[in-house]
Amino acid sequence: MSFGTAEYKERIRKTKERMAAQGIEVLLITDPANMNYLSGYDGWSFYVHQMLVIINDEDQPIWIGRGQDANGAKVTTWLYHENIIPYPEDYVQSDIKHPMDFVADILKQIGQDNRSVGAEMENYYFTAKCYQQLQKGLPNAKFKDATLLVNWVRIVKSNTEIEYMKRAALFVEKAMMDGIGLINEGVRECDVAAKILHTQVTGTAEFGGDYPAIMPLLPSGEKTSTPHLTWTDERYKQGDTVILELAGCYKRYHSPLARTVNIGKPSDKIKALSDVVVEGLNSCLDMIKPGIACEEIEETWRKSIEKSGIIKESRLGYAMGLNYPPDWGEHTASIRKGDKTILQPNMTFHLIPGIWLDKYGFEASESFRVTENGCETFASLPRQLFIKDGVLTKN
Numbered sequence: 001m002s003f004g005t006a007e008y009k010e011r012i013r014k015t016k017e018r019m020a021a022q023g024i025e026v027l028l029i030t031d032p033a034n035m036n037y038l039s040g041y042d043g044w045s046f047y048v049h050q051m052l053v054i055i056n057d058e059d060q061p062i063w064i065g066r067g068q069d070a071n072g073a074k075v076t077t078w079l080y081h082e083n084i085i086p087y088p089e090d091y092v093q094s095d096i097k098h099p100m101d102f103v104a105d106i107l108k109q110i111g112q113d114n115r116s117v118g119a120e121m122e123n124y125y126f127t128a129k130c131y132q133q134l135q136k137g138l139p140n141a142k143f144k145d146a147t148l149l150v151n152w153v154r155i156v157k158s159n160t161e162i163e164y165m166k167r168a169a170l171f172v173e174k175a176m177m178d179g180i181g182l183i184n185e186g187v188r189e190c191d192v193a194a195k196i197l198h199t200q201v202t203g204t205a206e207f208g209g210d211y212p213a214i215m216p217l218l219p220s221g222e223k224t225s226t227p228h229l230t231w232t233d234e235r236y237k238q239g240d241t242v243i244l245e246l247a248g249c250y251k252r253y254h255s256p257l258a259r260t261v262n263i264g265k266p267s268d269k270i271k272a273l274s275d276v277v278v279e280g281l282n283s284c285l286d287m288i289k290p291g292i293a294c295e296e297i298e299e300t301w302r303k304s305i306e307k308s309g310i311i312k313e314s315r316l317g318y319a320m321g322l323n324y325p326p327d328w329g330e331h332t333a334s335i336r337k338g339d340k341t342i343l344q345p346n347m348t349f350h351l352i353p354g355i356w357l358d359k360y361g362f363e364a365s366e367s368f369r370v371t372e373n374g375c376e377t378f379a380s381l382p383r384q385l386f387i388k389d390g391v392l393t394k395n
Helices: 005-021 032-039 067-076 099-109 128-137 149-154 159-182 189-202 221-225 268-287 294-308
Strands: 026-029 051-055 062-066 084-087 116-119 142-145 241-250 253-263 317-320 329-335 348-351 366-370 375-377 385-388
Touching: 005 032, 005 051, 005 149, 026 032, 026 149, 032 051, 032 149, 051 099, 062 067, 062 099, 067 084, 084 099, 099 128, 116 128, 128 142, 149 329, 159 189, 159 241, 159 253, 159 366, 189 241, 221 241, 253 366, 268 294, 268 348, 268 366, 268 385, 294 329, 329 348
Parallel strands: 026 116, 062 084, 116 142, 253 385
Antiparallel strands: 026 051, 051 062, 241 253, 317 329, 317 348, 348 366, 366 375
């Protein structure tokens, strides 16, 4: 397990407090990050249905999942083995049976079928069919939307979680510099991605890396006008701008980072855009402290860039940390206008003031934690437009 039993129990306690406040007696958790957070379960099994059940008057959760994954739950969680309940293989991707039928039967067997049941409705891993089958199997239950209930418990990190993110930051620093170091005219995009992935997983001599929730994002040239493109087998050209957005990951905890590199002398437009973004980023980091609202950070950014005439319509950042594919964000607080979430020490965010225009873009980001009197960035790399000499690299 990544944490001691005492920490998991404290997380369960806080979760039950939120359950009580929302009138939920039984909580059905299908988000793998939330399952990991409360039980320690860690496996690439989220492509089939699985669940952690929290019952308000029971000390331990119940894990329900595919039979062949049950031993994984025994190995990675703090749960009693009798609280690990596998469903048979004939429930997997069947037209006749559904795993939620099995879940409903278990809840009926243990007398939880006529209670207030919370489900993570807005969740990649909880389908419409899941909800339909649970309603069918538990007709006497009162269902409530428990989306983000556990996510909000996760938003303030423990010191151990912060330490894991600091280790992840060491990985992303190395991966970023390895990627920037390899980018040049004539180099294939996929070879840069391979180098980055190798470094992300290798980590350091002391700590090995984990797979990140998002693959390296590496748009180049005109593709820098949009953020969420990965790589191709094309070769970089003289004059290309390349955006790198990636993360280090340690025990499922992420430290994302973005930087931008130009092959050869950058255009005046790219240089001007980089200056605007870096100035705004620095202005935000300088003012962040406990007690302010997320929207105040965005206001600082907006005032910093308004003289440039540039407008950023997307949010400026978001809470992040523990997660699985497809996202390292926590889906709770966002750094944007209207978000009145008050910063507290050990909240962690990815501040990413990227600008994507019609033909080009620029990103420079920092992951940070809120400290007792300010903020601390996890990584330590220059905030600038990196410029490569553009000399042809044979490959």
